[in-house]
Amino acid sequence: MRISRLVAITLAFGLAAGVAARAQDSGSLAQYLAGFEKKTTVKVLPNGLTLVVCERPEAPVFSYYTLVDAGSADDPGGESGLAHMFEHMAFKGTEQIGTANYPAEKIALAKVESAYAAYDAEYRKRVGQDPARLAQLEKVFEDAQDAAEKFVIPNQFSIIAEENGQVGMNAATEEDATEFFWSMPSNRLELWAYMESARINHPVYREFYKERDVVQEERRMRTDSNPIGAMVEQFLATAYIAHHYRVPAVGWESEISQVSATEADAFHKKYYVPSNLVIAVVGDVKAADAMPMLTKYFGAIPAGPMPEPMTTVEPPQFAEKTVIIREPTQPSYLEGYHRPDYRDPDDSVYDAISDILSNGRTARLYKSLVRDQKIAADAEGFTGFPGQKYPGLFAFFAIPVPGHTPEQMREAIHKEIDKLKNTDVSDEELQMFKTRARADLLRGLADNEGLAHALAEYQTRYGDWRELFRELDRVDKVSKADVRRVANKVFVASNLTSARIEFTPPAQPQTPDAGGAN
Numbered sequence: 001m002r003i004s005r006l007v008a009i010t011l012a013f014g015l016a017a018g019v020a021a022r023a024q025d026s027g028s029l030a031q032y033l034a035g036f037e038k039k040t041t042v043k044v045l046p047n048g049l050t051l052v053v054c055e056r057p058e059a060p061v062f063s064y065y066t067l068v069d070a071g072s073a074d075d076p077g078g079e080s081g082l083a084h085m086f087e088h089m090a091f092k093g094t095e096q097i098g099t100a101n102y103p104a105e106k107i108a109l110a111k112v113e114s115a116y117a118a119y120d121a122e123y124r125k126r127v128g129q130d131p132a133r134l135a136q137l138e139k140v141f142e143d144a145q146d147a148a149e150k151f152v153i154p155n156q157f158s159i160i161a162e163e164n165g166q167v168g169m170n171a172a173t174e175e176d177a178t179e180f181f182w183s184m185p186s187n188r189l190e191l192w193a194y195m196e197s198a199r200i201n202h203p204v205y206r207e208f209y210k211e212r213d214v215v216q217e218e219r220r221m222r223t224d225s226n227p228i229g230a231m232v233e234q235f236l237a238t239a240y241i242a243h244h245y246r247v248p249a250v251g252w253e254s255e256i257s258q259v260s261a262t263e264a265d266a267f268h269k270k271y272y273v274p275s276n277l278v279i280a281v282v283g284d285v286k287a288a289d290a291m292p293m294l295t296k297y298f299g300a301i302p303a304g305p306m307p308e309p310m311t312t313v314e315p316p317q318f319a320e321k322t323v324i325i326r327e328p329t330q331p332s333y334l335e336g337y338h339r340p341d342y343r344d345p346d347d348s349v350y351d352a353i354s355d356i357l358s359n360g361r362t363a364r365l366y367k368s369l370v371r372d373q374k375i376a377a378d379a380e381g382f383t384g385f386p387g388q389k390y391p392g393l394f395a396f397f398a399i400p401v402p403g404h405t406p407e408q409m410r411e412a413i414h415k416e417i418d419k420l421k422n423t424d425v426s427d428e429e430l431q432m433f434k435t436r437a438r439a440d441l442l443r444g445l446a447d448n449e450g451l452a453h454a455l456a457e458y459q460t461r462y463g464d465w466r467e468l469f470r471e472l473d474r475v476d477k478v479s480k481a482d483v484r485r486v487a488n489k490v491f492v493a494s495n496l497t498s499a500r501i502e503f504t505p506p507a508q509p510q511t512p513d514a515g516g517a518n
Contacts, residue, residue: 051279057284061184067456067457072244082251084251094157097160100150113260116261149207152207176387180196196279227332227501231323243391274298274304280452281452331502339394349486352430379398381413424481425480430480
């Protein structure tokens with residue numbers, strides 16, 4: 001996993017610097033792990049949902065993290081952006097929250113979906129579309145939405161949580177997962193369980209098409225009107241020819257504009273099944289008291305089959321691929337090399353390379369391109385992009401300062417890559433990586449939310465939260481020879497995809513011929 005994931009380990013477990021020092025040897029680490037095994041309880045419910053509870057009674061609060069093992073990479077073909085829609089729908093409420101009259105609203109929402117299906121069928125006709133009928137069907141669809149809107153109590157789900165002390169309520173859609181989280185006073189644990197289980201078990205596609213418009217605007221801001229966003233989108237679509245990492249997480253505009261609540265419901269039935277969820281709760285919670293109550297709420301979610309694993313495998317790349325965007329905007333450069341997923345034995349070696357190249361002002365890329373040569377405003381290398389559940393990319397990014405070009409960024413980056421391939425990193429650099437990793441563990445997450453995130457993620461990815469500690473051992477074992485070996489294996493021209501924005505002056509408006517006609 002990336003170092004950013006490692007940050008979640010030690011301080012999240014409440015380590016002090018002295019403990020970290022004692023944990024240098026495997027015996028101390030094992031002893032400390034044994035202590036946390038007494039505080040952490042894992043229970044797989046009969047329906048397949050996994051609960052992880054870690055007792056930290058220092059303050060009367062708790063944090064939770066719900067991790068759904070499905071993200072934008074799981075969007076069905078032709079329905080990109082669908083996973084992201086659940087991030088928006090999560091705060092629309094439940095059958096009990098957010099509605100003035102759910103039985104009546106349910107009927108109204110069914111009419112919305114029926115009206116949309118009729119409109120969409122006419123809209124998609126390639127031959128024989130009737131403009132007058134299309135306009136009529138669109139009006140029926142809009143009227144149905146207006147009728148359903150009358151039952152909505154806006155923001156009631158969030159308001160109830162806020163009135164009961166929630167902090168940090170949010171959700172996130174990544175390529176690999178969808179996550180929901182907040183913190184709350186521990187005496188509101190049952191209220192949270194009721195609210196969270198209800199929105200998982202019985203989602204209400206309230207204001208679905210209104211939120212679909214919001215997502216479209218989000219795409220316009222992030223990608224269509226953002227040169228860097230557009231470059232990254234084209235870069236990933238070029239780097240991948242088969243795997244779903246090639247599809248933007250926010251979705252393609254033409255597909256976002258046509259996904260329906262019916263399709264969303266099918267996605268939910270497939271991926272939001274208990275066997276595909278891990279929920280971690282951390283804080284002033286006693287597992288012996290909490291588990292029966294959590295089982296009552298989350299155990300009521302009907303079981304469903306685990307989604308089948310993705311079968312698409314990105315084929316090997318055999319030649320360099322390039323994207324060039326010419327626009328009157330800030331130049332930039334991006335390149336990436338295919339690498340295995342997080343389960344690869346060399347995963348920590350990629351973390352070491354990223355750290356040595358990019359961690360702070362003493363890192364190689366900053367010193368070379370920014371400080372010494374003064375050709376870049378920023379330069380970095382990072383691993384696990386755009387995701388790490390499946391084989392991803394090790395990427396490099398640089399922004400040239402005025403007077404310099406993307407090609408100069410490429411040349412300078414490749415010089416640093418050649419150094420990695422031909423000369424061992426120093427003992428000091430490698431030790432700094434390992435020291436920083438441990439220091440980051442101490443500084444990274446002092447709160448329950450961070451620990452809940454780490455527990456849910458490691459339990460999902462490895463089937464055992466204890467891998468939090470075992471990863472430290474893998475970091476310690478990285479050698480100078482490993483860095484050279486991996487650099488020579490991965491950073492090769494046939495495995496390279498690059499993208500750049502080259503500044504091109506805007507086109508001058510055409511002026512009439514000053515001489516005119518005789």
